[in-house]
Amino acid sequence: MPSITQLCRDLRQRQTPAETKLWALLRDRQLNGYKFLRQHPIYVRSALGRCEFYIPDFYCDKKKLVIEADGPVHLYKKDYDKNRDKVLADLGLKILRFTNQEIEDDIEAVLKRISGSLVNDQAF
Template sequence: MNPITDLCRRLRNNPTIAEKLLWKELRKRTAGGEKFLRQFPIFVPNVAGRKAFYIADFYCARLRLVIEVDGPIHLLRKDYDANRDLVMNELGFNILRFTNDEVENDANKVMEKIMFYLIA
């Protein structure tokens, strides 16, 4: 099987608590009736002309919306995340970021922010 597909499958099978909580809401299509996928690979061109990829925690293809749930590892990857967001924005993707703590401690507020984005 494709190594990228394998990686995405492993990530889907081992979600964080925050990812589980958010997926519980997004999978029901309560977010404006939109369909979301989780741990979805998004391919982007790189400088060498080859394709690179980023894995979106949650992705809505119709709106080109990526939702990221950032755990502690992201504190060490701020430059990487900022560059990733810049590249994806330039390619027409929109990114919403939430921390694990935001999702775990106030999932309703996170869903409100997502809904606000969807109806704006």
């Protein structure tokens, strides 16, 4: 089984076109001066004491903001995503979800929502 680090590297190598487009605008502190990480693991201690992890598409540690770019596979993972969002929210993280289509078709609206969340400390 590959390490978490290797899994994250693999995910970064297999980005969707929407993730690539969004990352080009988030990287290097381009959005409001905030640093974003791509495919960065967030560790969680389970109720059974095991260390588990989630790998969000993009993460801003300073603002505790997770951004997800959801492709068609997420149509079949709604329960998993709902549980994952709850676990991350319980850690004090804010989650913004966008469909790949939203990112591809209206990147300005996506960036406006992200920017608003960074400035107002609100996820919407």
